[in-house]
Amino acid sequence: MRAFLLLFLLFPFIELALLIQVGSVIGVLPTLLLVIGTGVLGAVLLRVAGVATAWRARERLxxxxxxxxxxxxxLLIAVGGGLLLLPGFISDIFGVLCLIPFTRRLLVNKVRLRAAEQAMRQRAFYDSPAGQAQRPDGARPNVLEGEYERRD
Incomplete structure (x- = not known):
């Protein structure tokens, strides 16, 4: 978590340093045009990809x-479009990766596998309540039955 926080705090500085480097190599005007162009491209791709995904979802429903x-x-299309709208080249690279169908499907499949693994880990520690099905190994859950009395 600390690495993510550090990366989050350093990200604007890295983006700014890269913008300065690119601006010193190709000039200020071409750099500004690239930044504006990627913002416009992000808005267009966000609209097109979002509509296509919405139609596929509607068909499945x-x-x-x-x-x-x-x-x-x-969700990845929204993240990718938002990253393309941000000024900077690093965010643009990640935004394009989120918007390209091939890489987007790879990322979605990776997220789905990770969610399935997390669900299996949570199920591994589940003890069924008393009176319900036994655990897979056939053992009964550890249940202590008893009575209590409250004295005030």
Whole structure:
């Protein structure tokens, strides 16, 4: 968590340093045009990809299926479009990676696998309450039965 916080605090400085470096190599006007161009590209791609994902989700809902893939892709499209709207080249690279269908599907599949692993880890520590099904190894859960009396 500390690494994420440190990266979050350093990110604007890294972006600014890269903008200065690119500006010194290609000039101020081309750098500004690149930053503005990627912002416009992000807005256009956000609209196009978002509409396409919304239509696929609507089709799956019409078939009676849950559109979990489309929902996660829509989230990545929103993140990618937001990153493209931010001024800077590093955020643009990550934004484009979120908007390209191939890499977006790879990221979504990685998130789904990680969520499934997390769910399996949580199920591994679940003890069924008394009176319900036994654990997979056939052992009974550790339940202490008794009575109590409250004395005030």
């Amino acid at each position: 019409a078939r009676g299926e849950l559109p979990e893939q489309e929902m996660l892709e829509g």
